[in-house]
Amino acid sequence: MTEAGSASGAGTIPPGLGMDADNLHRLGQTPVFDPVRVEEVINRYRGKRWVLIPLLQEIQEVCGYIPPALIPRIAEAVGMFPVQVQGVISFYSQLHTEPRGKKVVTVCRGTACHVRGGRSILKVVKEHLGIEEGETTPDLEYTLETVACIGVCALAPNMMVGRTTYGSLNPSKVARILGRPKAASGGD
C-alpha cells in the first residue's frame, strides 16, 4: 500500500532474481542460468532500437526461458515499459516465462500421425518423462509439447527432440531416443 502510495516510488518489481528463485525453489531447483552471460547479452542490446525480439530470443537461449524478474531490466535496456515487454513475450508462443527443459520433445498429433498410432507414442513419451503436456521434468532436461503437424507425414508417427525429427516411431525407438528409463521405474 505504501509503495503505491508514494507517487514517485521506483518500480514495484525489485531488481534481482528474487521471484525466480522462489519459483525454482518450489520446483526444488536453483537458478540454472549464468547471470554474467545474461548481463552481457542485455548490455550488448542496450540502447539499440527494434531489438526486443532478438534480445528475448537470446535470453531464452541462455536461460532456457525468460525469467520474469529480468523483464524490468530488459525493458530498461531497450527503453520500454516492463509491461510492454511482458505483453510482447506473451504474444509469441515461442517465448516462455517458465523454466523449460534443455530439450523440447514435440510429439505430433496431426491426422497422419494419429492414424498411425501417434496417441500411444505420446502416452509412451509421457510415461518415460513422467510429465504431462506443457510440463518440464524436475531436472530441467525435458519439456513436453505437442504440435498439429511436423510436415513429414510420410514417416508418421513423428516427433521432434530439439531440432531433430524422428520418424516411424514405436515404443522401443522412443525409449532409445530419449535415452532414459521410464520415469515411473525410478531415476538413475
Next chain:
Amino acid sequence: MNKVTITLDGREVTGMPGETILDLARESGINIPTLCHHPLLSPNGACRVCLVENERNGALLAACVTPIEPGMMINTRSPRVLERRRQIVELLLASHPDTCMVCDKGNRCELRCIASEMGVGMLRLERIPQYGAIVDANPFLVRDLGKCILCGRCVKADQELVVEGALDFLGRGFGTRPATLQEVPFEHSECTFCGTCVSVCPTGALRERDALTSGSTSEQVHTTCPFCGCGCSVVLEIRGDRIIRARPGTESPVNQGTLCVRGAYGFDFVHSPERLTTPLVRRGAHLEPASWEEALSLAASGLRRLREESGPDSLAVLGAPTGTNEENYLLQRFARTVLGTPHIDNGARLHRAPSYTGVGGTLGYPGTIGTIRDIECAEVILVVGADPAASAPAVAYAIKRAVTRKGARLLLIEPRRTQLVRFASLWLRPRPGTDIALLNGLANAILAEGLVDPDLVTTRTDGFAELVSTLQRYTPAAVASLTGVTEGELVQAALAFGSAARAALVYGGGVTRARRGTDTVKALANLALLTGNVERKGTGLYALQTRNNAQGACDMGAVPDFLPGYCSVEDSAGRQKFEERWRTRLPAGRGLSASEALAAAVAGRVKGMLIVGENPLGYFPDPFAVEHGLKCLEFLVVQDLFLTETAALATVVLPAASFVEKEGTFTNFEGRVQPVRQALPPRGESRPDWQILLSLAEAMGAPLPFASVTDIEREILELVPFYEAPSLGLEAGLPTREAEPWARRRLHERLFPSTFGRFLPVEYVPEEEPSQEFPLTLVTGSSLYQFGTGMRTSRSSRLSSLVPRAYVEVSAADASVQGIWDGEQVRVVSALAAVEAVAKVCADQPAGVVFAPLASPEARFNRLFPAVIDPQSSLPVLGHVAVRLERGRLDD
C-alpha cells in the same frame, strides 16, 4: 503539398495527404461509427467498426487508419459495409456479459450506443464465455474485463498520455486482456490512479469505484482543478447537490485529456461533513455558531477598533493561492484601501517569491516563460529540484511524453530517486545545498565548450563580463569536490544542455523552498540566457507551482512588495496610477510578509490579522513560533472551508465556499487564465470569499465598488496590463486556448521588457556541515496523494484512504548503520523538534539524505524547520534541515 480529392458517399471532397478517411469524413459532416479510435491516441485499427468500402476495387477499409488516396470512391453506408459492421458489433456483444442494464457506464458506454444505433439487439450468436471482474482493492477504479472489447484505448492512454506504463495487453487470441505487470492488482502496479484510462474506456470494463451507480448525470460543468499549479481542465458531472465524477477536459492544451489522482478522485472534500456551514464567534474559550450579521459586525468592529487605536499598520492580511484571481485582487485592495495596511501576503509566495525575484531580475518577466506544449517540443529538458510526478503531474506527463515519443533527453538534478529517474539520460545528485555550485559549474563548462548563444549574449544582455568572471572559479574539478557530482557527469550534462537546439529548464520546490532559492533561480536564468534558451518555441524556464493559483495570487498583487501586475510598491509613479483609480492614498513602502507580521505580533506591533483560506500553522516552519504569534494577536478573523488549526485560534471564523460553489478565474503556472465555474450552491450558509470581503468592507463603512465577480474582473483587466481580454474565460465556452493573448506574451515577443536580459551572477555559499548530533539532511517534497497542508485531500474519502502513514525515506546505507528496518517506527529529530514517522528504506537514496513529504497531516515535518528567513525573498526556508533518526516512538 498537393491536396487529395476523393469521392465520399457520392460527393467530391478534398483533404490533405496523410489524413485518414475518418478525418475527412468527420470534416465533411459524415458520421462513421468508431470504437477503438480516440482523437487523443495514436490510431489502432483494432475494432473494424469503422469499415467503409472503396467502390473502385471493393476493398473494405478501416476508415480510422486508412489514409486517403487520390481517386478513392468511398461508400460509408453500402449494404455490404452495414452488414459487416453489424456482424462485428454482434460479435462484440456475443462476448459481452448481459449486465448492461445495471452497468455503471450507462449511456456513456460507446458499445451500447453503437449497438442501439445499428439496431443490434437480440443476439443470434452463441455466447462466448469471458473473464470475470478482477479484484482490485484500490479505492479508485474497478476492472471488469468481461466487458472489455480489446480496443486498446486504456493501454494507449496509459502509455501515450500519462506514460506510466501500468498497462499493456497480455496473452494472445481469446485470452488477450489488458493487464499489469505480473497481473498484480492496480495498487501494486505502476498505476498512479490518474483515471485517464477510465475516461477513455468505451465500455464498462474500466470504471471508477463508488460513482453513484448507473445512469447519466444531469449536469456537466467545465472548470479548473483547484489542487496544483498545472491548472488542468476538468468536467464535473453533477447530480443533485453532488459531484458524481470528474473527467479530464479533452480540449485543454494543459492536460490534454489527462488528470492526476487528485483531479480525478479528490474533489469530494467539498462534500465533507467537516465543512464549516455557519459563522463562528468566540465566546470565552469556545467558538460558537453565530449569524452572519453578528459575525460580520464583530469582525468589522474588531478590525476598525484596532485601526483607530493602533493605526492601520497594526493590521496584517494573509491570503491563499486557493482563492480565485478576483478574490486575491479584492483581498489586496481590501487590505490596502479599506484597512489601509501595506502588510498583505499570501501563502503562494512561499514558493513563488524566489521565482519572481530571480526571474524578474534576469529575464525581466516574473514568471514561467513558455507553455507545457513548449516543454514537449524541447530536445533537452533539464529538471532541477523537482518531482513533478508528485507536485505537478501534468508537467511530468509532458516531460515523459517528450522523452518517450519525441526522443527528448532528460537531465535531472535531484538528490532523490523520483519517478522521472527512469526516463532520464543523466541523473546528477548534488549534495543538498550545493545546487548553485553545480549550476555555475554547468554554465562554466558551457562557456568553456563555446556553446553560448553569441548573438543573444552580445547584443541583448547585460552583465556578461561579470558572469564570466564569477564563473571562472567553478571549474569542473572545484564543482565536483563541492557537489559530489563527478567531473565527467558535469561535462556530459553541460555538453548535452549547451548543444541542444531547444532546451527547457524546469525547476520546483527543491529550488524555491531551499535556502538561497532566489540565487538558485538566478543561476538557472543565467543558464537559460547563456544558451539562448529563451524567446523561442521549445525553450524556456518553468517554475512549477505546487499550489493552484500561486501565479494568480502574486499577479494580483496579494504580496507585500508588489501592487497588481508586479508594480513595485516603491515605484511612486506606478503607485500613483492605483491611487488615482482607487481614489485613496496607498501606504508607501514595502509591507511585512506573513512570517514578519507574525514576528511583529509577538513584538506587539501587529495586533489584528485577517487570514483567508490559509493555514500557516500547518505550513510554515517552526509552527510553535507561528502559534505564539497568532496567540499574541488581539484579534484574528479567518475565512476558510474547514476549522483548521489556525481557524481554531480565531475570534471570528467565516465559512467560505469551495471552488465548485463560486465563479472566477485561476491562473496556472504557465500564466494561462482559466475559468472557475459554479456547479453547486454554497454549502450551508457558506459564502464565496469575495462576497465575504465585500460584506466586510461594507460593515467597516468603506464599501468597495463591486457587485459581482465580473465587476472585479473588469478592474483587473484595466489595471493589470497582461490580463488582457479575452483571456479571462468566464463567458467563453471552454478554457482558454493557445492562440489567445497571454500566449503571445509568454511566447516571448516582449520577453525583455527593458529590452535587455540581465545576467545576475551568484556565488555558492557553503552551509554548515552536518554535525555529529544531527548527521543527516532531511529534504522535503510533495506527495501525490496528499496536498498542501492536506486540508482538502485528507477530507477526500478516496484519497485519504490511500494515504500512507507519515513516512520518511532513508537510504539503505544509513538504515543499516543505525539498524533501522523498513517499516519501522522512527523519530525524526532536528534541533527544534521531533516528528514520528515510518521508515521506508530505499536502496538508491544517497547516504546522508532522508526525505519526507511536507504535506503529512499526521506528521507536520514543518515543525523540524527553524524559522530562517531568506533575506532576498523574505521567505521562511523549508528546503532541508539537519536531523538524526532514532528508533521508536515519540513517547518511548
